[in-house]
Structure formats: C-alpha cells, structure tokens
Amino acid sequence: MNNGTVILDTNIVSYLMKGGSLAEAYAPHVQGRLLAIAFITVGEMYFGAEYKNWGE
Amino acid sequence: MVTGDNIRTIEGRLLMADFGEHESRCRVHPLAGEPVLCLFDEAQKDEVRVDILHYVRIVGEAKQDPRTGKIASIKIHHIHRLNDPTGEAADWLPPGTPTARDFWESPTVEELAKAQDVQPATDVTTLFGTWPGEVNDGFEEVIEQLRRSDPGAGRFS
Numbered sequence: 710m711n712n713g714t715v716i717l718d719t720n721i722v723s724y725l726m727k728g729g730s731l732a733e734a735y736a737p738h739v740q741g742r743l744l745a746i747a748f749i750t751v752g753e754m755y756f757g758a759e760y761k762n763w764g765e
Numbered sequence: 766m767v768t769g770d771n772i773r774t775i776e777g778r779l780l781m782a783d784f785g786e787h788e789s790r791c792r793v794h795p796l797a798g799e800p801v802l803c804l805f806d807e808a809q810k811d812e813v814r815v816d817i818l819h820y821v822r823i824v825g826e827a828k829q830d831p832r833t834g835k836i837a838s839i840k841i842h843h844i845h846r847l848n849d850p851t852g853e854a855a856d857w858l859p860p861g862t863p864t865a866r867d868f869w870e871s872p873t874v875e876e877l878a879k880a881q882d883v884q885p886a887t888d889v890t891t892l893f894g895t896w897p898g899e900v901n902d903g904f905e906e907v908i909e910q911l912r913r914s915d916p917g918a919g920r921f922s
Contacts, residue, residue, distance in 0.1 A: 720905045728893035
C-alpha cells in the first residue's frame with residue numbers, strides 16, 4: 710500500500726536509522742509511504758562517513 | 766536535396782532551441798567536442814521542437830572561421846532523429862542503474878522507485894538501529910555546518 714511519496718531530508722534519514730525519540734516522532738509520518746532521498750543526501754551521507762572516519 | 770557550399774554533417778544532442786521571430790537557432794552537443802550553433806527557418810520549427818533533447822544528425826551548410834577552420838554555425842537542411850548512443854549499453858546494466866540517457870528523461874519519483882524496485886515502507890521500525898555510527902555522533906550538526914559553509918572557501922571547516 711502506498712500512502713504517498715515522501716522525500717526525506719538527510720537529518721530525517723539519520724534520525725530514523727539511529728532510532729530513539731526522534732525516530733518515534735517521525736515514524737508515523739513515513740509509515741506506509743514510498744520513501745525517497747535526493748542525490749544531495751547521498752553525498753552528505755558519504756561526507757559524514759568520511760568526516761567521522763567510519764570504516765577505519 | 767541538399768544544395769550549397771560546404772555541406773557538413775554533425776551528430777549530437779539537440780538543445781537550447783530559441784524560436785525567434787526573425788531568426789531561430791539551437792545547439793547540437795556532440796558526444797565529444799564543443800556544441801555547434803545551428804540555424805533553422807520557420808518551416809523547420811516543428812521538426813526542431815519534437816527533436817529537442819534527442820540525439821540527431823544534422824546536415825546543413827556550415828560557416829567556418831577562415832583562420833581556425835572551426836564551424837561557427839550550420840544552417841540546417843535536414844534533421845534526422847537517431848537512437849541515443851549513450852543508452853546502448855544500458856541493457857547489460859542491472860535494472861534501475863542510472864545512465865547518461867536518464868539525465869534527459871526527467872522520470873517522476875514514482876517511476877524511479879519502480880525502476881529501482883523500491884516499495885513503500887511497510888514497517889519503518891526496521892530502519893531503527895541501522896545507523897553505522899554512534900547515536901550522539903553529531904552527524905546532523907556536521908551536515909548543518911556543511912550546508913552553511915562557504916563553498917568558495919575550498920574546504921570545510
């Protein structure tokens with residue numbers, strides 16, 4: 710079931726992936742919807758990974 | 766029938782059409798090299814209009830810089846729509862893989878999702894706890910700072 714499409718900004722992606730109170734707050738707004746991210750968010754995720762030295 | 770001097774043939778993507786009252790022009794961007802200014806008349810406007818964004822072969826009369834030999838413009842005699850050569854390898858790629866051709870097609874978000882086999886989020890809680898870093902790692906603040914930083918400064922500080 711698709712209740713609409715939502716384009717998530719980068720911080721909402723990180724909130725949802727981290728879990729916790731912010732994830733709980735946003736969850737009802739994205740549940741059942743088609744979720745999309747912009748390519749700039751992909752770039753920012755890579756930037757954050759590089760900045761935080763993930764994988765090292 | 767093509768008549769006139771210096772008849773040339775170029776292939777490329779037809780872009781930036783300007784349907785002027787007195788003179789109409791467009792640009793043809795070849796796969797390699799600089800775009801070529803092309804001129805067309807009233808009778809060719811509809812043909813140019815339907816071929817905008819598409820890969821075409823242009824046959825026409827060229828004006829060249831006498832010193833460099835570079836084509837300054839081509840007065841279009843014929844336009845032929847061609848298959849897009851940038852998409853020929855797409856059949857060997859995994860479904861949904863973006864190609865150069867996709868850049869020009871402006872699919873909707875829903876069309877992109879279908880091509881990438883993305884389904885609506887039936888249980889968003891499956892995302893919880895998948896973050897590879899620490900919960901309090903300051904990622905959001907770093908991104909906020911990045912967005913406010915001066916891109917001309919050359920580095921993020």
